[in-house]
Amino acid sequence: MELNPAFPLEMLDTEILMRLGAAAVLGLIVGFDRExxxxxxGMRTHGLVCVAAAGMAVSVMALYNQLDAPRVDPLRMFEAAAGFIGIVGAGLIVFSRGKVHNLTTAAHLWLATVIGLACGLGQWPLVLVLAIISLVIITIMRFVEGWLGQRERKLDGD
Structure with missing residues (x-):
């Protein structure tokens, strides 16, 4: 069996470390709310999902550039990531006592996957925007949901 050439350890550069490190840190930050x-x-799961997606993106693109084969499609990594995280997310979502549980956590994991892929591909503007928007949504929406819940309880009590 013919394999692609091994990646010498001394070629482990700061770009790869930055991409994987950013994915790990952002995954932990995004998972903090769930934790x-x-x-x-929680944090560990989100961090692992994010850094795994980044590692997959780095590996797929490196292999794609090494093989120079016209039939290789690096975009399939998105299909694989979506399929995998879809299965994990479906396993998390529970319907109990007339309510859906863990839907936001499943969405968080999907977000961690996309952030990880963007980190692995070095799409830093996208990474920054995704991280900021996700943190704003998760923090501001907690207050909005709390306010709406209080308002609803007041309306039910009147």
Whole structure:
């Protein structure tokens, strides 16, 4: 069996370390809310998903550039990531007592996957925008949901 040439360890450059490190840190940050609220997938899960997606992106693009084969499609990594995280997310979502649980956690994992892929591909403007928007949504929406819940309880009590 013919394999692609091995990647010498001394060629491990700062770009790869930065991409994987950024994915790990951002995955932990995105997972902090889930951890804080005691949900099934917390910081470790989000960090692992994010850095795994980044590692997959780096590996796929490196292999694509090495092989120079016209039939190789690096965009299939998105299909694989979506399929995998879809299975994980579906396993998290539970319908109990008339309510859906862990839907936001599943969406968080999908977001961690996309952030990881963007980190692995070095798409830094996209990484920055995704991270900022996700943190704003998760923090501001917690306050909005709390306010709406209080308002609803007041309307029910009147």
């Amino acid at each position: 804080w609220r005691g949900h099934a997938a």
